[in-house]
């Protein structure tokens with residue numbers, strides 16, 4: 001647990017204002033934290049505090065304007081395959097492909113670097129309780145099922161780190177709880193490092209080992225909070241006094257930062 | 259299934275109503291046949307023109323002109339749409355000219371084409387190519403550009419190269435919009451063909467129309483209008499057929515899939 005997998009050092013991001021009209025916008029200012037191997041870390045903060053921007057910088061989708069991201073991967077042979085699995089708020093499934101073909105899509109893109117591990121993908125399908133839906137098209141799946149396919153796809157090529165940007169934000173409360181539990185199961189059996197973005201306080205407390213609390217204007221880290229609630233956690237956890245205390249503490253913190 | 263039957267019944271009913279109205283109008287107002295023949299007269303004329311081969315011969319001339327022009331025009335439209343979508347510079351370079359061509363009523367070019375290329379095939383083809391080009395180009399640009407950002411991000415994470423991006427993401431995503439463009443292009447091509455046959459042709463269904471008109475032969479004229487309409491409809495259906503096969507996954511094709 002003591003080796004960082006992702007190290008975020010003094011990251012800042014300034015969006016240049018468009019032409020003369022708008023001023024430059026500081027989306028992130030001096031963000032620093034480490035994520036350790038096998039950890040479940042959540043980024044929690046109000047809308048617009050730069051959570052998505054930060055995830056994109058970490059996964060090298062967009063450049064930062066300052067600071068440095070270090071990714072540590074001891075597995076040299078796997079260097080060539082993507083280090084990240086990314087799950088977006090919308091499932092981003094290809095509508096002309098079946099669920100299984102969507103999950104195998106990454107291998108098609110990196111065919112010369114990694115052979116399709118169908119056994120692994122089949123096992124993920126079972127873990128995600130998707131067996132029987134391999135041949136369904138995205139339009140035939142519910143929102144929750146689509147997100148599960150997206151998670152399977154992100155894990156199919158066995159990346160070290162799973163980045164999730166409000167993956168359950170568009171789902172109803174019941175499905176969301178269901179998928180939270182499923183995600184914990186998947187995390188437990190795949191032992192991935194997860195960086196999870198949400199603006200639901202209870203979701204963050206329920207899932208995480210640690211919560212990076214972010215404030216807005218400019219986007220910055222308010223607090224790095226350990227959640228010492230024993231695992232495995234289940235629905236009863238949400239009724240416990242310690243759970244409630246964390247939720248309360250975070251609520252006050254976010255309120256004061258406004 | 260039930261809905262489909264209802265639609266068929268309704269459209270037959272509509273046809274009967276239309277013919278009834280036509281016949282009624284003619285009889286009640288005592289319109290002479292050289293201005294408005296009866297449905298029966300037109301029907302007989304249509305069948306006789308079909309049987310003596312006029313429609314097949316002239317229709318074939320129009321059909322292959324349309325097909326050649328459409329294929330050339332939409333291919334060029336697709337290719338330039340692709341490059342315009344990929345390169346802002348290229349787009350800015352060609353767009354003003356494209357808009358200028360598009361804003362010019364293409365019919366006005368036919369007399370010029372006739373001077374340059376004479377009566378016949380080349381003039382007709384050129385007009386059809388110009389008609390089909392623009393809708394396909396614009397929709398190709400639109401389709402290729404409108405891939406949601408997260409899909410592009412996904413491919414970046416997976417380390418896709420430009421070729422994979424185009425083949426595995428952008429083209430399939432753009433297909434519905436490109437097909438919408440192809441349909442417009444087909445309709446425009448048919449119009450282009452007929453209009454150019456009025457002016458430049460000595461053959462084809464468009465020529466039959468002007469011929470019928472010049473001879474005050476309303477029978478021939480109306481029967482030819484129907485022949486033109488059927489040709490246009492058939493060509494439209496051909497595109498729809500390919501669209502349904504390719505876009506089985508798209509929302510707009512769901513109703514169709516689930517009914518059968």
Ligand SMILES: Nc1ncnc2c1ncn2[C@@H]1O[C@H](COP(=O)(O)OP(=O)(O)OP(=O)(O)O)[C@@H](O)[C@H]1O
Nearest residue numbers: 015025027045046047048049050051052053054199
């Ligand atoms: N490409 C861009 N150009 C200019 N400003 C941007 C751009 N992308 C994001 N921003 C701004 O940066 C800020 C952070 O955006 P971001 O999407 O990271 O927020 P977020 O924390 O993910 O919010 P949410 O919870 O609503 O998803 C916002 O104020 C947004 O307007």
Ligand SMILES: [Mg+2]
Nearest residue numbers: 051052053165
């Ligand atoms: Mg966001």
